[in-house]
Amino acid sequence: MTETGQREQREQQYERYEGGSPEAERLVFEQLARELMKVQLKNRRAGGGGMSRAFHAKAPVAVENARLRFHDDLPEALRSGFAQPGATYPATVRLSNSSGIRQGDGSPDLRGAAVRVRVSEQESHDLLATSYPVSHARDAREFVAFAKAMAGARGPLQKAFGIFVKLPLAVGFGTANRMRRTVREATRHTVGSLASETYWSRGAALWGEAGPVRYLLRPAHGSPPAAAPDRSDPEFLHREIAQRLAKADVVFDLCVQRYVDERRTPIEDASVEWKEAIAPAVPVARLTIPRQDLTTAEARSAARRIEDLAFNPWYTTDGFRPLGNINRARKAAYEASSAHRLGLRFLTEEPLRNRLLAPPTGAAFALLNRYVPWHRLPLRLSLLNLVFLRKVLRRFNLIDTEVREAPPQAQPVPEPIPERLRAERSYDGTYNDLSAPRMGAVGAAFGRNLKPDYRPDLFDTPNAVTVSRQLLRRDSFVPATSLNILAAAWIQFQVHDWVNHRRYGPGERSVEVPLPPGSGGWHNTPGGPPENVMRFAGNVGLEQPGNRPPLCFGNVASHWWDGSEVYGESEQTARLLREQGGGAGLRLEDGHLPSGPNGIPLTGFNESWWMGLSAMHTLFAREHNAVCDALRAAYPSMSEERIYQTARLVVSALIAKIHTVEWTPAILATKAIDLGLHTNWQGPPKNWLNQLGLWLFEAHSLVGIPKTLPDHHGVPYSLTEDFVTVYRMHPLIPDDFELRDHHFGHRQETLGFLDIQGGAAEAQIRKTGLANTLYSFGIAHPGAITLHNFPRSLQRFERDGEIIDLSVVDLVRTRRRGVPRYNDFRAGLHKQRIRSFEELTENAETLARLKEVYGSVDEIDTMVGLFAENPPEGFGFSDTAFRIFILMATRRLQSDRFLNVDYRPEIYTPLGIDWVEQGGMNSVILRHCPELAALMPRGASAFAPWRAVRPTGNGGPG
Helix, strand or coil: CCHHHHHHHHHHHHCCCHHHCHHHHHHHHHHHHHHHHHHHHHHHHHHCCCCCCCCCCCCCEEEEEEEEEECCCCCHHHCECCECCCCEEEEEEEEEECCCCCCCCCCCCCEEEEEEEECCCCCEEEEEEECCCCCCCCCHHHHHHHHHHHCCCCCHHHHHHHHHHHHHHHHCHHHHHHHHHHHHHHCCCCCCCHHHCCEECCCCEEECECCEEEEEEEECCCCCCCCCCCCCCCCHHHHHHHHHHHHCCEEEEEEEEECCCCCCCCCCCCCCCCCCCCCCEEEEEEEEECCCCCCCHHHHHHHHHHHCCCCCCCECCHHHCECCHHHHHHHHHHHHHHHHHCCCCCCCCCCHHHHHHHHHHHHHHHHHCCCCCHHHCCHHHHHHHHHHHHHHHHHHCCECCCCCCCCCCCECCCCCCCHHHHCCCCCCCCCCCCCCCCCCCCCCECEECCCCCCCHHHCCCCCHHHHHHHHHECCCCCECCCCCHHHHHHHHHHHHHHCCECECCCCCCEEEEECCCCCCCEECCCCCCEECEEEEECECECCCHHHCCCCCEEECCCCCCCCHHHHCCCHHHHHHHECCCCCCCECCECCECCCCHHHCCCCCCCCCCEHHHHHHHHHHHHHHHHHHHHHHHHCCCCCHHHHHHHHHHHHHHHHHHHHHHHHHHHHECCHHHHHHHHHHHHCCCCCHHHHHHHHHHCHHHHCCHHHCCCCCCCCCCCCEHHHHHHCCCHHHCCCEEEEECCCCCCEEEEEEHHHHECCHHHHHHHHHCHHHHHHHHHCCCCECCCCCCECHHHHCEEECCEEECHHHHHHHHHHHCCCCCHHHHHHHCCCCCCCCHHHCCCCHHHHHHHHHHHCCHHHCCHHHHHHHCCCCCCECCCHHHHHHHHHHHHHHHHHCHHHCCCCCHHHHCHHHHHHHHHCCHHHHHHHHCHHHHHHCCCCCCCCCCCCCCCCCCCCCCC
C-alpha cells in the first residue's frame, strides 16, 4: 500500500472529522483560527505591550541547549523513526505560564512545556504539553469558546463574568460547568517550580507503527522538590529555576501512554484522561536542561530568539503526526496566532457599533434597491448604499478555488522568511503575504466571485461565431466621448500585469468552434487552407481532485499590483531588462524600449503588442529611471540594488494610485464614484456627515487603505475568473488611428490597427515620437463598451501563428471557464434577473437579433449581456460589471501589504512616498514630455480628451 493509502487508512481507523469530511472541518478550523486572533487582540489591550501568543504568553525559562536522549533499553515496539535506543538530539525548551496575558507567576494558571527536538536540518519534532492530564475542552469549538470568554480578563470580576456568564452563553450551562470544574482542579495546586511539574500532551499523536500515544514529561526521579514560592514576587518562577539551573541540571523523563481502545483512551475527546492504570506511562527518553547561568547576555539572547519561534505540534514527520479534533485544529490555529504575533498576518476588528447597526441598515438598502438602484439616490445616500453593497459582495462573492491541505499534514519547521523580501517585492509574487508565501504568486489559481457553472452541453450553443457576427461586430464606430485612447491603452497595460491564462501551443489541445452553415471557410493559420471550424489554443487547467473538469486555472502573472508588465515575472527577466553591470535603471535605447525578436521590444510582458502599449511601457520605463535618479541624488550611499527595488515599489504604487483615483473615475464618470475611489486611497471627505456615516457603519473606511492593515476578508487573496470576464473591454480599441503633430496639429498619418501592432508598433512610435503619440491618442476617442462595436481588426487577428477572431475567443473562453451566463451572473451579484429581452435593450434591431440568436434570456452570454446592459449615467460599462469592480478594486489594495501596512517611508523612503502621493498620470507624462503641458485637460485626468491644436501654417495636411 502507498504511503498516502496507509495514511488514509489510519485516518479512518482513529479519527472522525467535524462536518463529515476533512475539507468541511478545515473551513471550521480556519474560522476558529480567526477567532483566536481576536482573542490575541483583546489580550493585548488588556495586558499592554505588543502582541503575545494566544496562550502561554509568558515564559519564565527558555533555553536552546537542552538535549533529548532515548533510553538504551527503549522497548522494541516503540522504536520508530527518530526514536531509537541511545539516540541523542539537541532540543530547544520553553517552559511557560498558560495564560495569554502576561501576569504574575502567583496567579492561578496552568503551566506549559514546548520542546523542539532537532533531528537534522530537515527534520524536527515539536512536543507540546500542559500541566494537567486533560483539557477543559472536548474539542476545538469548546476550546475557542473558552478562550473568547476569558479573553482580556485580568481581574477577578472580569474572570468571573467570563466564566459564569459569557462561557455558558457560548457552550451551554452543562458544558460550562464541566469546563469550570476541570479548570478549577487544574489550577488549584500551588506551583513552586516549573522543574517540579508534570506536563501532559492531553491530545494523542502517532508514534510510528506503535500507533496512537499520549506523551508526558515528568520530573526525573531524585529531582529536588520546590521551595515554598514567594507570591509577592511576580517573577518567582523565573528566579527559582534560574537558581536551580545555577546549581545543577534540570531533568525530565519523557513517557508515552499507548492507545487501548476508543472508549478508555479516546482520540477525538481531549477531556478524557488516559489513566495510567489502563495505559501505563512508559519511559522512553530523558530531557536534560543543562546547568547554566540564565542571567548572562548569551542566555538572554537565546531566550529572546526563542520568543520569536512558533512552536506547532505539526512540525514533525507523518509517522509522529498529531491526532484528534483539537490537535487537527491546532495547525491552523497555531499558524494564525504565531503569524499574528510576529506581524506576518493581520486582523482588523469590526467595532461593535458597526456589527450591530450595519445588518439592519444593509437590509433596508437591499429593500430600497428593489425599487430604486443605488445610482439614482442622492449623492451621500448613494455613497452609503455602495458601502453596504460592498459588504454584501465581500460576504457572498469571494470564493477560494485553491486545493487546500485537508486534513492537516505534518511538515518541517518553515524556512525563515528571506529578509530582503520583507522590504521588497519578490519577482514572482511570493511573500507578499508573509504568513502564506504562495498566496497570489505566479501559478496561483484564479478565484471566483460566483460559483462556477460548467455546462459542456452549451459550449457551442448558441454558435459563438453567430453571436459575434450578429451582436458584436462593429458596423460603425461608436465613440466613448468622455475618454481618450490613452484610457484604452492603460487598461490593457494593467490587465497584462494582473491576469494571464496559460495556453497550449498551436495545434496542441486546440478548441474548435464550428462555423455556422453558409458562412464560408476560416483560415486558422497564415497561408493555411480554409476550414469549417475556428481553431485556437486551449487553456491549461490545474489538476482537480476526483478527475473533475478543468474549472480551475493558474495565473501566469502574479495576482498582485506589482508592475510585472514593466519588470517581468521572474528574476531572470527582470535582470535582462536592467542596465548592464547590475545598474538600477531599465535599459532604454535613446529613450525607447530595447528591441527584441520580431521587432517587439523587450519588456516585462509584450504579448498583444501595439502602439498604445508601447507608449505606456516606454513612459513607465522612463519613470522608473527618473525615480532611480532621484533616489541616487537623495541617498548617495544607497546601493544600486536597493535603488532598483525601491523604484519598483514606487512605480508599482504610483500605477495603482493612477488606476484607482484617475482611470476608474474617468470611465465611471460620476461624483459618487470619484468620491468613493478617492476615499479608497486618501480617506473620506472631511465633512461631518460622511465621517459619521462611516463611523457608524464601516469605521475601517475612515482612513485611506494605505493607512490600514492587510485584510483578505476571510478568503485568501486572488484575482478571479469573473474579474477577467468584466475586463474584456476590446471595444475600446478603434480600427483606425490618426497620428498628428502636437506642435502644429497637422496630420502625419492615418493607419489601421494592424499597421501599429506587433512588430510594426515600435518602429512607428520611434518614427512618430512619444510626445506626438501621446498627443494623438489624447485627442482621439476610444470605442464605447457596447454591442456592435467590437473592432473588426481583432476579428481576424494573428497571434502565435494562429489567426483568431478575438470576439469568438472571448465568448468561448468565458463559457469554458464556467463563468455563469449573464442572467445568473446578475443574480449572483445581487441584481434582479431580467425576465425579457426588452429589459436589456430598447434598440429594435438589437432586440430582434438577441431574440433570434438566444431564444431565452437565460442563455445570453455574459459578455453580450454586459455590453447590452444600459449603464448608469456617466458609466462607461454596466452596473453588473461595476459590482465586480467595487469588490475587487478595494480588495487589490487591502490585501497587498506594500499598499497598506508596508506603504511607509521606512520601506519606500520618504522621497518614494512623496513621489507616489504627489504624482499622477499628468505628472508622469509631463516629466517625460513637458512640451505637452498646455494640451492636457484642466481639472481632469490625462484619460479625458485633450485640447486639440488647430492646424496652422504649411506643416502638412489638416
